[in-house]
Amino acid sequence: MVASYVVVLFLLIELLISGAEALSMDYYMMSCPFMDQIVRNTVNQALRQDPTLAAGLLRLHFHDCFVQGCDASVLIDSTEDNTAEKDSPANLSLRGYEVIDTAKKSIEDQCPGVVSCADIVAVAARDAVFWAGGPFYEISKGRKDGRRSKIEDTVNLPAPTLNSTALIKVFDQHGFDARELVALSGAHTLGVARCASFKNRLSNFDSANDVDPTLDSSFSRTLSRACSAGDDTQVPFDRTRNSFDTGYFNALQRGMGLLSSDQTLFTDPRTRPVVSGYAANVAMFFLDFQQAVIKMGLLDVKEGSQGEVRLHCRRVN
Ligand code: HEM
Numbered sequence: 001m002v003a004s005y006v007v008v009l010f011l012l013i014e015l016l017i018s019g020a021e022a023l024s025m026d027y028y029m030m031s032c033p034f035m036d037q038i039v040r041n042t043v044n045q046a047l048r049q050d051p052t053l054a055a056g057l058l059r060l061h062f063h064d065c066f067v068q069g070c071d072a073s074v075l076i077d078s079t080e081d082n083t084a085e086k087d088s089p090a091n092l093s094l095r096g097y098e099v100i101d102t103a104k105k106s107i108e109d110q111c112p113g114v115v116s117c118a119d120i121v122a123v124a125a126r127d128a129v130f131w132a133g134g135p136f137y138e139i140s141k142g143r144k145d146g147r148r149s150k151i152e153d154t155v156n157l158p159a160p161t162l163n164s165t166a167l168i169k170v171f172d173q174h175g176f177d178a179r180e181l182v183a184l185s186g187a188h189t190l191g192v193a194r195c196a197s198f199k200n201r202l203s204n205f206d207s208a209n210d211v212d213p214t215l216d217s218s219f220s221r222t223l224s225r226a227c228s229a230g231d232d233t234q235v236p237f238d239r240t241r242n243s244f245d246t247g248y249f250n251a252l253q254r255g256m257g258l259l260s261s262d263q264t265l266f267t268d269p270r271t272r273p274v275v276s277g278y279a280a281n282v283a284m285f286f287l288d289f290q291q292a293v294i295k296m297g298l299l300d301v302k303e304g305s306q307g308e309v310r311l312h313c314r315r316v317n
Pocket residue numbers: 054055056058059062093094095158159160161162167184185187188190191192193194195196197259261293
């Protein structure tokens with residue numbers, strides 16, 4: 001009896017010291033019950049005006065979670081003495097910041113100082129996927145916002161030139177297996193890449209080949225023509241850039257993957273069956289994607305006093 005009191009007391013003290021409250025689906029049930037609804041309305045309104053932002057919001061979530069965990073560090077603006085993550089070359093084409101700001105403002109009006117920017121990013125990405133025709137999944141909330149955002153931390157983001165072995169390694173470091181790598185790469189069913197991200201495949205590729213041999217030859221000519229307009233020219237990952245579907249995996253099967261890091265998933269015998277499986281079975285892709293993206297949303301999450309609830313998503317309190 002005494003022993004169990006001691007255990008309970010010990011747990012309470014630990015909870016007080018760390019300020020930790022576990023993540024949960026209904027984390028804001030008492031403190032901000034309309035949080036989900038406000039984010040959904042904001043996202044839907046933004047996407048009605050610009051459907052291409054669905055891709056931006058999903059990518060924002062990925063680039064947030066893979067650097068310092070899902071703590072909205074990607075949203076912080078640089079200051080005089082600190083160059084933040086968002087000014088790294090890998091993040092310069094990120095989009096959707098305004099949508100997060102709008103949602104945060106509406107939420108602050110209703111329940112000030114309660115809902116973290118990190119949770120808003122995760123919920124907005126979820127709503128963007130669903131809006132684009134993808135699966136709906138429930139997510140836990142209670143992430144705290146980080147206080148650190150440094151350009152050098154973005155070295156952890158995978159480069160588009162990586163081959164499958166390197167990709168498998170990077171994702172393994174974050175706890176994902178090869179199948180989850182393919183499922184998450186399926187996010188490239190949405191959006192575009194700029195020529196700068198894949199032009200290395202179109203000429204002077206390597207000592208043996210001028211053009212990347214895994215690229216369909218007629219597609220490579222189309223890309224070269226498009227990219228003659230400049231490095232910032234945008235090319236969709238698949239034929240349906242605003243629809244969350246299996247178009248990306250079908251493209252890989254035709255040698256029409258845009259990035260080296262996309263096409264390599266079909267070249268490598270370890271991941272090719274997964275690509276083919278998803279191309280043929282949308283339900284399987286959706287199920288695996290939602291499991292993997294929920295897991296991504298829990299990467300190195302800060303709880304309690306490990307972080308804060310930022311009042312403005314672009315700066316620490
Ligand atoms: C597997 C490793 C990955 C690499 C190397 C990679 C790299 C890239 C690159 C280079 C771009 C185009 C950027 C530009 O040219 O401006 C891009 C776009 C995008 N990425 Fe990834 N990515 C990866 C995984 C992911 C994951 C896991 C997600 C989300 C779960 C994601 C979501 C997106 C989306 C939605 C876009 C389109 C953005 C837009 O249209 O604004 N990517 N990615």
